[in-house]
Amino acid sequence: MYKYSDFDEAFVRSRVAQFRAQVARRLDGSLTEDEFKPLRLMNGLYLQLHAYMLRVAIPYGTLSSRQMDRLADIADRWDRGYGHFTTRQNIQYNWPKLPDVPDMLEALADVQMHAIQTSGNTIRNVTADHFAGAAADEIADPRPVAELIRQWSTDHPEFQFLPRKFKIAITGSPNDRAVTRAHDIGLRMVERDGVPGFEVVVGGGLGRTPMIGQVIRDFLPREDLLPYLEAIVSVYNLLGRRDNKYKARIKITVHEHGIEAIREKVEARFAELRGGFDGVDQTWLAEIENAFAAPAFRDADPAPYLDARNADPVFRAWSDTNVAAHRHPGYGIVSISLKAHGATPGDASSAQMRVMADLARRYGHDELRVSHEQNIILPHVALADIPAVHAELRQAGLATANIGLVSDIIACPGMDYCALATARSIPVAQQIAERFAELKTEHEIGPLKIKISGCINACGHHHVGHIGILGLDRAGVENYQITLGGDGTEAAAIGERAGPGFAYDQIVPAIERLIGAYLEHRESPEETFLETYRRLGMAPFKAALYPEDAKKETARAA
Amino acid sequence: MSRKFTPKVVTANDLVEGDVVYLTEAGAWTRRHAAAELIEDEARAADRLALAEAQTGTVVGAYLADARPGPHGPEPVHFREAFRSRGPSNYFHGKQAEAANV
Structure with missing residues (x-):
């Protein structure tokens, strides 16, 4: 998994320190709410119906067991013992108190997490296929590219006051599990004549005017990604409507100007920007890719898994819906349903978070994922270990066999x-x-x-x-x-x-x-x-x- | 003829805790809808809202919400205000769990 560089670490820590001072100034009356609101939103803090709500990014939905444990600790210490996983691979805490929020952000920073750009008219948390790096049908792991985009978009000076929020999703598989066509920009990793690149889709979105995104470039060479993204967002930044909040998303810009006109402007801007990218981003990408190297998969006999399927109908039913094909033989992808019948979709108690973290540590190469469908994934589990994982999930009320069914809402x-x-x-x-x-x-x-x-x-x-x-x-x-x-x-x-x-x-x-x-x-x-x-x-x-x-x-x- | 004024309460969220609060007749803030001042006069409503809005160090986002008299004090009219006065329906959290905390 990606580890923060010294730069990332210093940046996130300095943002926490700034926010701590901003909260203090709000509480002592130096800042009015009008002055404070944009500052808190930049740090993911909303004021909702009954309380504040803190939205924490889980970039491309990937968590380590240590991070999941920390999310549980935060829920216990500063919230009400649970968290809500969202459709954008974030976690939301529903009951924080304003004076505690800087401490919550500090606790997140300790495990290389933050709430930056989870709100406001900026480029939001970049989401990815929750089976990334594990799926049998995958061309390439999209997460290194998602991390590159996160670094490029975080605090990007040109894109802090866009006409409206901006969401990017990426998939490395032809079977789109990341809803890329309903994002402001959707990226699909493709290959042409053995050359890796992207299909770039723009102008998708749901909301009051739902639109399916349109292909703006059917093949973008991999090394052109950042200048091309920068070109799209920069064209939108100028053209996007600021007169009407409901017409401000890029889907309306594309709809009003037409994909042809937008493509022309983007290509022109791309031609200007491309020279400014001297390839250093590709050096960074190579380093990031090292951090996402596949875990050392072992070759375990899948017999215990097959035996359990034959012997136990409950296990069989659960594995039918909740275990997906892994790219490595002898492994499976385990989806943990956060949709027990009658429970709140996407909610996990701190105890459940710790159980999932512990299973990831012992059986799952220390990795967890959050899906946009509000479930948790153990992406790499040896088939031989899945019966044991299932038994422990059952104990924690986490073995609901319903992934993809009516109740997986x-x-x-x-x-x-x-x-x-x-x-x-x-x-x-x-x-x-x-x-x-x-x-x-x-x-x-x-x-x-x-x-x-x-x-x-x-x-x-x-x-x-x-x-x-x-x-x-x-x-x-x-x-x-x-x-x-x-x-x-x-x-x-x-x-x-x-x-x-x-x-x-x-x-x-x-x-x-x-x-x-x-x-x-x-x-x-x-x-x-x-x-x-x-x-x-x-x-x-x-x-x-x-x-x-x-x-x-x-x-x-x- | 002008439209008949619908009674109101002044409501907001507490700056520190974020909790829903209501303005009382004495000008203090209460957590209980029933303890709010039911304002039956349009001019008074504007005055009370102005008073609330001026308290930027205490509350956030003050506004007037429709209310009606009830046996124990003002009651919410719209379902949104009813939820605000109780808490969420999926957990026993929020005001419904803090009934003793008047």
């Missing part, structure tokens, strides 16, 4: 915490998961992604959920809109709205009817919800959602 914090929310998300997720646990149908239903946002800003990625749920305030009452057919993978698509929304107490039955319609209409158990939707379109699902309308339709036709 993404949900934003919603109105239980967020000041921007228009409705709750968490209880809706809890109730859906509990309902399908009760019905015992989720394995029969198979792969299905439900994603819930508590407002139009779409932190819960509802637009790319196979079933998306958007919570709104309709005349002072919570109301939930359903979208269908969204997809966050390489075949990215924005879901289509099914019709009028449902009241809080009607949304779970509506989802149940919807899934009932899928089970009724699918051609075979192998045809997934998304495939059935793509084959049949909206009609049968709409009929299930709005049975009264369907009845009227039938009566009129008769």
Whole structure:
């Protein structure tokens, strides 16, 4: 894993010291809230519904056991014994007190972590495939490039006051697990004639105006990455609208000017900038790559894993959903679900964090990942060790066998915490998961992604959920809109709205009817919800959602 | 004719703890919605809000929220304010867990 250089260390420490002085000046009255707010946001500190919230970056979702242990310590010492892992590979603490925040940041700095640029109109935490460096289908590990981008973008003087926030995601695999097409810039590592490079996608985003990103360069040689990124962000910095917050993201800039015009400007700016990059970034990248060298995988006989699968149906069911193919023979990627039925999606208690850290230390080459789907991954576990890992996860309430199924729901914090929310998300997720646990149908239903946002800003990625749920305030009452057919993978698509929304107490039955319609209409158990939707379109699902309308339709036709 | 004024409370977040607070009739801050001053007059609402906004060393983001009289004091009208007065629904945290702390 990447270790901070002296420069990184000094930079992060000096930011903590600055923030400590800023908090002191706010508390003694020297700074007004208007003066302080931009300073706290630069350090990831929000003021939410019930309390402050500290958002800590987990760059490209990678953590060591020591870092995970420290996240647990922070939760116990300064928060309420838990943390919330988010869709952008961050962790959020929901209850910090303002005077404690500098100490929290200091404790993070001790393990080479920070909350810098987790808010504000800057380049945010760079996210990556959570299976990076482990996946069997991967071309190359995207994390060294993500780290290079983190170094380039952190405190970049030109990009501290962009028109709006700016999110970059990167994948090294053709199977996109990083939702790259819904980011301001999405990078896909590709090869052309044996030469490594990137497909560069720009202008994707969710929120109130969801857009799938467009390819601005189908092949960018690897060494041109930073000047090309700098060209894109610099063109956006000048062209992006500052007159209207809702039209300020690069997706609107691309939409209003057209991809051709943007490409032309970016290429022109790139030509100017390219000479300024003398290759030193490639030297840095080579050094960073050394830090990400694969662990020393051992050759262990997978027999214990296969035996456990044959002997124990509970282990078998769990390994079917929660273990993915690893690039090294005899290894597996273990996904730890933070979606126990009825629990808050993405939350882990400090005790659970320590269990996961300990498993990583003993069985997982000391690595953990956070996925944008709000689960934790042990990327490198010898198959032979997975039965032992599973047994310990069970003890900690972390062995839910539901990765990719109905109850593996993404949900934003919603109105239980967020000041921007228009409705709750968490209880809706809890109730859906509990309902399908009760019905015992989720394995029969198979792969299905439900994603819930508590407002139009779409932190819960509802637009790319196979079933998306958007919570709104309709005349002072919570109301939930359903979208269908969204997809966050390489075949990215924005879901289509099914019709009028449902009241809080009607949304779970509506989802149940919807899934009932899928089970009724699918051609075979192998045809997934998304495939059935793509084959049949909206009609049968709409009929299930709005049975009264369907009845009227039938009566009129008769 | 002007629209009838909906009663209000002044609410904000505490600077140090971030907790939701309400302005009382005495001009102090309380953690309890029911202990807030229910303001039934538009001019008084503007005055009280100005008073709250001036206290930048104590509270953050003061605003007027709709409220109505209840048996134990003012009650929130909108569900957002109801959540603010209670705490989150997924854990027994926040005000609901601190009921004794008046």
